[in-house]
Amino acid sequence: MIVVPADLPPDVVDLVFASVLPSEAGSPKLREDLLDTWVGVTDAGGSVGFTAPADKAAVAATLDAALQRVTVGHDALGILRSADTAVGMGLLVDRGSAVQRHWRTLLRVMVRPELQGVGAGRLLVEGLHQMARTLGLEQLQLTVRGGTGLESFYERFGYAVVGRHPGAVRVVPGDDRDEVMMVARL
Numbered sequence: 001m002i003v004v005p006a007d008l009p010p011d012v013v014d015l016v017f018a019s020v021l022p023s024e025a026g027s028p029k030l031r032e033d034l035l036d037t038w039v040g041v042t043d044a045g046g047s048v049g050f051t052a053p054a055d056k057a058a059v060a061a062t063l064d065a066a067l068q069r070v071t072v073g074h075d076a077l078g079i080l081r082s083a084d085t086a087v088g089m090g091l092l093v094d095r096g097s098a099v100q101r102h103w104r105t106l107l108r109v110m111v112r113p114e115l116q117g118v119g120a121g122r123l124l125v126e127g128l129h130q131m132a133r134t135l136g137l138e139q140l141q142l143t144v145r146g147g148t149g150l151e152s153f154y155e156r157f158g159y160a161v162v163g164r165h166p167g168a169v170r171v172v173p174g175d176d177r178d179e180v181m182m183v184a185r186l
């Protein structure tokens with residue numbers, strides 16, 4: 001567990017990053033917290049696989065599949081906790097390939113909307129990177145939705161753009177966005 005650095009604003013002083021053990025990933029309370037977070041982030045316009053207004057059942061199905069992969073040890077889950085409530089998350093997703101064991105995909109990075117913009121995202125990504133190093137990973141890859149400006153968020157943590165899939169994301173008909181691939185060496 002990583003304690004929040006003392007220089008962060010008061011709003012996030014009680015936040016801690018934690019890696020979730022496979023045996024903890026089936027917790028109903030954790031599921032409820034992460035579902036609330038994911039739905040809230042989607043409804044606030046976040047780019048985490050869905051568009052607003054969130055279809056809660058569809059988000060729940062995707063979350064359950066992700067938690068199941070953590071439970072069986074395929075993927076790793078890192079969360080931000082405020083007291084006993086999970087308020088942010090990110091996944092280190094294994095590619096399932098014997099020739100790609102040295103890196104994973106960083107997926108579903110999100111912080112509850114009311115906690116965004118005060119350093120929580122930095123705490124989350126730095127914690128996820130520490131988790132990745134502990135797993136012996138050498139690189140992380142991720143994709144961002146074009147037009148969100150998120151490239152500059154990830155560049156702060158060492159990511160560089162390595163590719164672009166034009167028009168891969170259809171936010172709504174008539175609003176196609178590029179999918180931008182970024183990679184960081186750990």
Ligand SMILES: CC(C)(COP(=O)(O)OP(=O)(O)OC[C@H]1O[C@@H](n2cnc3c(N)ncnc32)[C@H](O)[C@@H]1OP(=O)(O)O)[C@@H](O)C(=O)NCCC(=O)NCCS
Nearest residue numbers: 046047109110111116117118119120121122149150152153
């Ligand atoms: C992206 C996200 C995780 C960032 O978390 P956050 O708590 O808002 O970020 P922080 O406050 O820790 O910001 C850290 C730094 O990144 C910058 N930053 C934050 N969001 C940014 C963005 N969208 N674009 C560019 N820079 C950004 C901040 O200004 C800050 O800079 P500083 O260190 O110079 O002060 C959060 O905004 C979020 O959950 N967004 C919705 C979900 C989403 O789209 N996730 C991305 C999936 S690829």
